[in-house]
Amino acid sequence: MAKTVVVALGGNALTREGESGTFEQMRANANAMARSVASLLRAGWRVVVVHGNGPQVGNLAIQQEEGAALVPAQPLFCLGAMTEGQLGSLIALALRRVGTSDQTRGAVAVVTHVVVNPDDPAFDNPTKFIGPFLSKDQAESMAAIRGWVVKQDGNRGYRRVVPSPEPVAILEAGAIRALTEQGQVVIAAGGGGVPVIRYPTGYGGVDAVIDKDYAAQVLATSLPAEALVLVTAVDTVLLHYGTPDQKAIHEMAVGEAEQYLETGEFPEGSMGPKVRAACRFLRAGGELAVITSPELVYASLRETVTELEGESGTKIVRVKPLIASA
């Protein structure tokens, strides 16, 4: 039976640094993303794509505010659902362009809801900056009118800050599994998914942003998938970053990775969450986690690639094979 891989890509893979976020820019970037995924499809993997939505939901939030005098602005979780439609469509069409010429598989985007715990400490300590920079006056006004929590973000002004709770479960996991089993490439949990809380009457949205790498891990564990690939801007995780001892890691066992996390080797703002998501996936039964650049996704999942070849990303495994420690 074919193995399943969950591939998580950043929202800045669709709107790159310096781009304004036009549709044409996003389509070109989606095509590049799709080519990197297509190599996995050709190798026989079942693929689920999780994408970020930072730049896109930021743009939507600006448009909502600019139009607020004329039509009601929608809550943040609703904007998240909108970007699942927007980017899901974009990526699905891009995957069909590259992925279905030599096979009959379709690509389908599923609007995904991710359950969070209302008692998650993140709700008392919002840390995730979203949307545009505001002046002090604007920030105070939005706090008063909309109940936003606003904080200073560096020296560029004030921004809205929202909770980033841990994902607990994926409401659509069964549907996504059924689609992968049918041979579909599935786009799911975009932007980390629409965060929902279980109320006595049922699930309802909550204004928060779930880390997409953590959401990808919960999805990968739920399916279950054999592999989790966290795509980032660099080829490999670096040890002792920025010091003379800096060194690329091509393979590490989950225990090693956890030790590095404990000693603060990977900062929370960058590699920390990715390495943690990888470790959680392996501890929950996953076979292989990879952190790498779009270019090395395929090479990192080829079974014949060994550490010695040096052309793969960072593989994190349950137990390091003997050959690697030889």
Added chain:
Amino acid sequence: MAKTVVVALGGNALTREGESGTFEQMRANANAMARSVASLLRAGWRVVVVHGNGPQVGNLAIQQEEGAALVPAQPLFCLGAMTEGQLGSLIALALRRVGTSDQTRGAVAVVTHVVVNPDDPAFDNPTKFIGPFLSKDQAESMAAIRGWVVKQDGNRGYRRVVPSPEPVAILEAGAIRALTEQGQVVIAAGGGGVPVIRYPTGYGGVDAVIDKDYAAQVLATSLPAEALVLVTAVDTVLLHYGTPDQKAIHEMAVGEAEQYLETGEFPEGSMGPKVRAACRFLRAGGELAVITSPELVYASLRETVTELEGESGTKIVRVKPLIASA
């Protein structure tokens, strides 16, 4: 095996006449919509929900224009994809609230693309008004800057007008079928689906709005579904509307309905497309088409309801049963 019904509901079922379109309004309306669908689930039907998006995509278009000085406005088909996420999430959560207490079924929204023919005559004759009213100056400016086609809409000003081509195929039909077979309630082809054209490189979006009743028919035929329900504001189709001979139709054979269409009995702006969608569905093998209000959806699908009881909507059937013509 359980039978499948495709239920098409208007976007104004989610944002009602006189409402501004706040999230709270839409959530309350979605809950009402879900209760009407839940009765079908309890009766054992597999259900696919198709929804309109007129008011919501109109609001999004206003926000996009108001924010255009700061961030790039997205093309119309992309706004359609956004409303598939927005309303798909809303309806999926509402269905879970009412529909899963007594069963294990989930509800899942699928971002759906609908293929149209680039040679469709609608592209040379855009007829569908969308978005906000504009002054003559604004209209001329948008025509010059964005290449919009604008036309006067009654005496309230100018509006953008877009093609409304015929739906040809549903890219995600196989995925939607797999999900219904798994017992999921599926929300699909929202707003008529994202219209796409097949280019040499693959499918790409095109600025158009597909009639959601026609899209629902193509989806119902593709699955295939046994029944198609087109929900509207009135309980039944009326014959000789607005004349002393006005009469509610409770059942008609497809041949009769086609004759009425030919003689112009049903205006194109209201019942015409619904009756036509119903006829196409039956001619393509469907068993039963219903046009009715949300309140009578369930009664109209109960097999024991006959014309004589007078409490169902308008049923259109392939061949009128003997009892009805007795």
